[in-house]
Amino acid sequence: MSTATLKTTELNTNATIYPILFAISFVHLLNDSMQAVIPAIFPILEESMKLSFTQLGWIAFTLNMTSSVMQPLVGWYTDKTTSPYILPFGMGASLLGMIGIAYSQSFWMIILSVIGIGLGSAxxxxxGSRVAYMAAGSRRGLAQSIYQVGGNTGSSLAPIMTALIFVPFGQHGAIWFTSLAAIAIFVLMYVSSWYSRQLLKIKKPAITAKSSSTANASIKRKVSFAIGIIIFLVFARSFYFSGISNFYQFYLIKDYGLTITQAQVYLFVYMAAGVLGTFAGGPIADRIGRKNLIFWSITGTAPLAIFLPHAGLWLIFPLLFLIGFIINTSFAVTVVYAQELLPGRIGMVSGLIVGLAFGMGALGSVVLGKISDITSITATMMFVSFLPLFGLFTLFLPNEKTLRSGT
Known part of the structure; x- marks a missing residue:
């Protein structure tokens, strides 16, 4: 085990530190609000810069793939060498990216600005997930839910941003979000200071003997298999989320005749329900088990998702609320499940699972944008409606207790 791994393990024995959890959750809200600017501004960019659905897909791809590729690398690095003050440094990249979004005059300038935001998120x-783990004490599920609900809340603000900021002020409205980056940097300085103080209190533990190589090989096979299934499930969930968050607004506008502002209200219902689902997922998983929660979260969404493209306008509100709530109950739980599979690699596995979610959404954005250009936005919505059925693969996940016992 590396020094950083041992430190993280020892820190986890402390009592739950709620001020730090709420602080990092608040910054998660600010960070993901800035990321949400990108899909929120899509209708504005499509009209003002005459961008195609494919180009919009590439913008989303750039944002999500930048953070997806870099997150596991950042986690791997910080697992080996703790770097508390890398947090405010990364937020500085997001600040520069927001300035670029506000004043970009071409597709390629938008792409470069989005890279800055993606790096900050990476x-x-x-x-941020490591800080939540360190401050969790024995309440990992609750801590991860508190942390993740901040991000989901920030993401859910995208429709409100479009209706209240980008519709009246256009692209230049993005400049207002630089203040969010500045606030985040200030809060992260406080969090990083706490992080540093905690590390100074820890004595270097003695090196323990290695376990049986046979037992290790057996556990590694089970862990690798479980991580592979989790990655596939994240792929299905993120692909579906990408279809709703990036393109469903166009479906409502073109097929139901809604205005941009009206479409944002429906999208906000879906996003807001996701916030509630994220927070509820942890306590529910504590009662029924993480594997069971992941299964019912993704698979349970399937009937509603398949019916959504055929529903009348009056049914869309309740359907979007239920879909958003149910499918997001597994968001934080999936991260905790993966962290418990690899407790010595908290940064890397958190970056892999959360980053992969963004990466799969990035791939989905490009693919779905291309499908929309070739066929229609209606055909795209029909396609994504079947993706939650992949939640059936959760049945192949090993039980958490079985993995922990090594049998």
Whole structure:
């Protein structure tokens, strides 16, 4: 085990530190609010810069893939060498990216600005998840829910941003979000200071003997298999989420005749329900088990998702609320499940699972954008409606107790 791994393990024995959990959750809200600017501004960019659905897909791809590729790398690095003050440094990259979004005059300038925001997110997410793990004490599920609900709340603000900021002020409205980056940097300085003080209190533990190589090989096979299934489930969930968050607004506008502002209200219902689902997922998983919660979260969404494209306008509100709530109950739980599979690699596994979620959403954005250009936005919505059925693969996940016992 590395020094950083041992430190993280020892820190986890402390009592739950709620001020730090709420602080890192608040910054998660600010960080993901800035990320939400990108899909929120899509209708504005489509009209003002005459961008195609494919180009919009590439913008989302750039944002999500930048953070997806970098998050596991950042986590791997910080697992080996703790870097508390990398958090405010990364947020500085997001601040520069927000300035670029406000004043970009071409597609390629937008792409470069989005790279800055993606890099900032890549630094924040694995280290933010580590801070939540360190401050959790024995309440890992609750701590991760508190942390993740901040991010989901920030993401849910995208429709409100479009209706209240980008519709009246256009692209230049993005400049207001630089203040969010500045506030986040200030709060992260406080969090990083606490992080540093905690590390100074820890004595270097003695090196323990290695376990049986046979037992290790057996556990590694089970862990690798479980991580592979989790990755596939994240793929299905993120692909579906990408379809709703990035393109469903166009479906409502073109097929139901809604205005941009009206479409944002429906999208906000879905996002807001996701916030509630994220927070509820941890306590529910404590009662029924993480594997069971993941199964019912994704698979349970399937009937509603398949019916959604055929529903009348009056049914869309309740359907979006239920879909958003149910499918997001597994968001934080999936991260905790993966962390418990690899407790010595908290940063890397958090970056892998959360970063992978963004990466799969990035791939989905490009694919779905291309499908929309070739066929229609209606055909795209029909396609994504079947993705939650992949939740059936949860049945192949090993039980948490079985993995922990090594049998």
């Amino acid at each position: 630094v924040f997410h694995p280290e």
